Amino acid sequence: MKWKSISFKLFAVTSLVFIGCLTIMMLLQLAFFEPYYVREKTGGFLRDFEQARQRFMQETPDEHTVPAYFANLEEPYYATTAILTLSRSGDLLVSVGKGNGKDKFLRLRAPASVNERNPGALYSPLLPDLPTITPFPDVEMDKLLAGLDQWFQNAERQRKVLVQAEQVSFFMDVQLTTDSNRRQFVVIAPLNVRNGEGTVLAAVSSLQPVGDAVSAFRGFYSYFYLLAAAGALLLVLLYSRMITRPLRLLNNTALRMAKLDFREQSGIRRSDEIGSLSETLNFLSENLNKALSELQEANAKLQEDIEKEKRLERLRREFVAGVSHELKTPISLISGFAEALQDNVGDGKKRDRYAAVIREETSRMAGIVNDMLDLTQMETGQYRLVLDDFRLDELVCHLAEKLQDHPGSGGKRIELQLLPVAVRADRFRIEQVLTNLLGNAIRHTPDNGRLGIRMMLEAKSVRTVVWNEGEQIPEDELSHIWDHFYRVEKSRERDSGGTGIGLAIVRQILQLHNGLYEVRNTAGGVEFSFSLPADGSRTWESRGNLRH
Structure with a gap:
């Protein structure tokens, strides 16, 4: 493949475009896939959370346990939901649900000594006491307690929920018992609160699955990028050859035409622009070949006519010389014998012989003239x-x-x-x-x-x-x-x-x-x-x- 050929230029430009687009696409995915996924997931989670809360408030507003239909919220979002019952005494009753319809309760108590770390808060950060029933894994417990702890540590968030009856949501990173740092999305909204007491709906959703996927993608993309680049180069090479091969064939046909060789045609049979160009070139080749053949025939005929004319001219000169020679002798004889007769030379027998010679030479001359006339009539088509x-x-x-x-x-x-x-x-x-x-x-x-x-x-x-x-x-x-x-x-x-x-x-x-x-x-x-x-x-x- 020559560096200045259209095949190389097409290959280079298309390769750069393909690899550039592939690189930009992968960088965009690595940079924006996780934020986009988090935004979509949190938006959907908030929507489904609000639908579940509205249903709970319409159907069982005084209930203190998590209904079974909350499983439709928990499973798709890897979430843990809970209903919190708060009192001024500092006790907190937590009903945790995991979609199997059974009640799971946890009673927590906050020591008075830790309230000093968050002055102005309605409730202090919680420390778990011995639970009444703990039928769920420690990881789920850690997520829930960590989310509640983050909420209790922020006085403004507490007031929005318990006083202003508004929903709050935030992200947090939690060090779980599995020694892995996982990011969580926490949503807390009031169910039935008055004067800082009542029930609150809380949900904690794990964002770790998308984080794991993005981490895996980063490792996988290095291999995928190499394979995709190699595949793109191969496809571009085939594509460039597919485009330039008929152009090379057309160029070879044009080179043969430039050398006045119109015998071979391009042989390209396609229904696109290249096929149309091939048909036009073949049509031009046929016309030029026909015109060249006619020109060669005309030239050959002209050469033949020229040679014939030269030969005829030579023959005419020979004919004139021959006729002159043929006529010169009888004319001389006729003239001499006529003068002898005029001068009364010789006796009767000589004069008869002189007359016979004159008649013979006259007949010979007449034969020559008649032959010339006959030939002229036949050649001109008059006879x-x-x-x-x-x-x-x-x-x-x-x-x-x-x-x-x-x-x-x-x-x-x-x-x-x-x-x-x-x-x-x-x-x-x-x-x-x-x-x-x-x-x-x-x-x-x-x-x-x-x-x-x-x-x-x-x-x-x-x-x-x-x-x-x-x-x-x-x-x-x-x-x-x-x-x-x-x-x-x-x-x-x-x-x-x-x-x-x-x-x-x-x-x-x-x-x-x-x-x-x-x-x-x-x-x-x-x-x-x-x-x-x-x-x-x-x-x-x-x-x-x-x-x-």
């Missing part, structure tokens, strides 16, 4: 497919025958493995796809190499594969081969053919048809393939190789 049902195998066979007859094919044969399958697609654009793939295969097939087309029927589509023997495409180039303006051959030689637009057009057409396409290297060359939805109800059979 709409014209769907039709046609036999794909017949289209492939027709294109293969046409390309094999083309002077640029170099006499290379195209091997065909076709299936009689009908597809629903844009016939013109699929023909363009096949033309580009077959032209690309013819250009990259060596003179003694092989190339061909095969068709395979899959679940609900037909897969067309255009393959050729020859040099493989580098693996790091395969992911970019479909990008427009891209060419594996960077030299831009006319013999290699193409401007990097053909495969980009193939990709756009197949995407418009929701078809699949791929390129991969094989053991002896390269293989391009694409899939289109097919009518699977037809059976398929292989066709032999086509050769001319």
Whole structure:
């Protein structure tokens, strides 16, 4: 537990409050419990004493013995009651009661010689004579006689009772025969007095029980204080940990959030303010995590767009360079042969050849422009497919025958493995796809190499594969081969053919048809393939190789 932590501060403050309250409570009990108890006991004793006196005066005013119902006064207050019958001769008849209904009498006589110690008193201090009957313990006798002796020694108290008919009460400490000093509460009140004679009710109550309890408490409180302090410290420690533990968990969650780690939540499930704070922190964590994820995705997309833009910019430069190279040669040829024709250079055969070159280069330039326009329309979404049902195998066979007859094919044969399958697609654009793939295969097939087309029927589509023997495409180039303006051959030689637009057009057409396409290297060359939805109800059979 760190000294500056809230856990230690809470523990220290709460401990001081608990121990301070415990100390004050014990000191207050030790200081005020006994006076409070004495006040309550004497007040109750005086009230019950007066009730017993009033009852006696109403029921038996001339009686000289203690009635049995005085036991209700004696037992709760550890008291001894007596009825005193006084006479001018100095004799005093005392009837002592202890609640069993039997009469107990004691006759006392005061020697005249002791009257000098208390001049002005109606009666002198008493010395016990031989009692007529002494059926009670000496302790009770000592208490009663000591109380009467204290009363007789005070002339003012005597006059209040015997002359003024008033009640008197006082405390006294008595050395009893048991060698213990006990504090007593004495109450004396008149019953039937006239001219200093008559009957008086006296009661002596012991206050020793509460004194014994307070003495025992003083010894017990030292142990109780230590146990209570230890218990309070333990409870405060548990209480401080109960309060600070969720705060530490919330702090750990906040520290993880500060490090942009929003995966873990606080896990506190409570219905109080700490639980509400935990839910708010978890809600904040979820929102920040969502916002951070979106920001990371946006940043990744932005980086991807930037990289794509850089690549496109590079490809555009390459495209401009390639197109410039592609257009520069035919423009130069057209310009030169046109000038020769204009200057009437050569005979008729030469002029026909010059015109043929001009037408060939013009057609080449038109092809480049048309490819660029087609690609632009497809990328901008301006082109709409014209769907039709046609036999794909017949289209492939027709294109293969046409390309094999083309002077640029170099006499290379195209091997065909076709299936009689009908597809629903844009016939013109699929023909363009096949033309580009077959032209690309013819250009990259060596003179003694092989190339061909095969068709395979899959679940609900037909897969067309255009393959050729020859040099493989580098693996790091395969992911970019479909990008427009891209060419594996960077030299831009006319013999290699193409401007990097053909495969980009193939990709756009197949995407418009929701078809699949791929390129991969094989053991002896390269293989391009694409899939289109097919009518699977037809059976398929292989066709032999086509050769001319």
